[in-house]
Amino acid sequence: MELSGTSQKTITAREAGLVACTRCARAWPLGTPVCGRCGAKLVSRKENSLQRVWALWIVGLICYFPANLYPMLLTRQLFTETDSTIISGAVDLAHHGAFGIAAIILIASVVIPLGKFWAIAFLAVSVRKQGGIASHRRLLMFEVVEYIGRWSMIDIFVVAILSALVQIKGLVTINPGPAAFFFALSVIFTMLSAQAFDPRMIWDAQDNDNEVPDHG
Amino acid sequence: MSQVADLSHAPLEELIVCPVCDATYQLQRPKNGERAVCVRCHKVLIAPRRKAGMQIIAVAVAVVVLISAASMLPFLKISAAGRSNSVSIIDAALSFTEGPMLVLALLTAGFILFVPLLRMMLTIYVLVPVVLDRPAARHAVQAFRLSEALRPWSMAEIFALGCAVALVKVADLATVGFGPAFWMFGVLVVLVIVQDSFLCKWSVWNSLEHPKKR
Structure with missing residues (x-):
């Protein structure tokens, strides 16, 4: 069954005096504390969610700086010892001609995290503001952030694989640097920050604008 | 999903609420292999499959x-x-x-x-x-x-x-x-x-x- 009656205005659970369970989609009378079906806590809107979003966002951002400044990999090869940060590692790969892999590393460890910081901040600001871009775009942004955020962990896994695998004593060894720790924390905190965001507020902001409902 | 005209009389069990945008619908079960999609935000609400x-x-x-x-x-x-x-x-x-x-x-x-x-x-x-x-x-x-x-x-x-x-x-x-x-x-x-x-x-x-x- 695809869409039917697309021209009608949607009624939100809150307008109908109901509260929805975001985990199992069941409706309950407004004020019910816990979902009787799945046991999740019920709130009509996570009113204080923006504070949590910002708090976790800031911790994530703070961890992101040492993640880029400290070395990620410590490579010991015969007599030379090289420390490479995320960016210098990608540059090295590009020098060796592995442009595809360099691009994956740069996208997963630099472009995606920075994009995420920007997107979460934008969403958190935009639900407080009237007007602005359409809810559909903002929702798309939220979904992309939620889906893609986990993929930043790839760099941590690469470091884990390399440091376990490349352990040939006296010839070549690779060990993780402090940046790995901070980078993992940064990814985890931004994931938590995105999870704390309540997407229903995106639509409330639109309803407050009294825009023509855009049902696509 | 069809929109509810008067939600106050519908039994709560017969409703489904989109977890992403809070839009409320009268429950209509899709057949196996079909999907029920939120009209407003296009979130897939129900997607049953046979077996x-x-x-x-x-x-x-x-x-x-x-x-x-x-x-x-x-x-x-x-x-x-x-x-x-x-x-x-x-x-x-x-x-x-x-x-x-x-x-x-x-x-x-x-x-x-x-x-x-x-x-x-x-x-x-x-x-x-x-x-x-x-x-x-x-x-x-x-x-x-x-x-x-x-x-x-x-x-x-x-x-x-x-x-x-x-x-x-x-x-x-x-x-x-x-x-x-x-x-x-x-x-x-x-x-x-x-x-x-x-x-x-x-x-x-x-x-x-x-x-x-x-």
Whole structure:
């Protein structure tokens, strides 16, 4: 069954005096504390969610700086010892001609995290503001952030694989640097920050604008 | 989904609310293979499939077996100048061993092995009684809730792509060979993705609420 009656205005659970369970989609009378079906806590809107979003966002951002400044990999090869940060590692790969892999590393460890910081901040600001871009775009942004955020962990896994695998004593060894720790924390905190965001507020902001409902 | 004209008279059981945008609808069950989609935000609300339960259980059992086997067997092997080193996934996860890195080791092991493993076992635990038309298992509700909460933290597929990246990085230092666990992990990633697309959360919640009537 695809869409039917697309021209009608949607009624939100809150307008109908109901509260929805975001985990199992069941409706309950407004004020019910816990979902009787799945046991999740019920709130009509996570009113204080923006504070949590910002708090976790800031911790994530703070961890992101040492993640880029400290070395990620410590490579010991015969007599030379090289420390490479995320960016210098990608540059090295590009020098060796592995442009595809360099691009994956740069996208997963630099472009995606920075994009995420920007997107979460934008969403958190935009639900407080009237007007602005359409809810559909903002929702798309939220979904992309939620889906893609986990993929930043790839760099941590690469470091884990390399440091376990490349352990040939006296010839070549690779060990993780402090940046790995901070980078993992940064990814985890931004994931938590995105999870704390309540997407229903995106639509409330639109309803407050009294825009023509855009049902696509 | 059809819009409700007067929600105050509809029994609550006959309603479904979009978890993303809070739009409320009168419940209309789609047939198997069809999908009910939120009119406003296009979130898929219900997507039942024929015999999905049995397929999901089968896939989950396969994943449990694969993870257990793949974590122990050698995974990648390198050799340089006559010396070689082979590692299992457990070795990779536990390669962070100094000080605060130990936390990272535990997190990594959790993300790539224990969380996927736990999710699959919870899924089997919840779905077996449902598929057999038995009353729900004890604490099935809590089990399924935990499984859903862990979903974003299950990162086996990301680890698989990480292997590809690591291989290229190592290629000019040493020769790399694949162990049996590498191929197992490849299959596992496909299975995890298939399973996620088969599972209709709403149908599971609904059958936990009404174990007999389906």
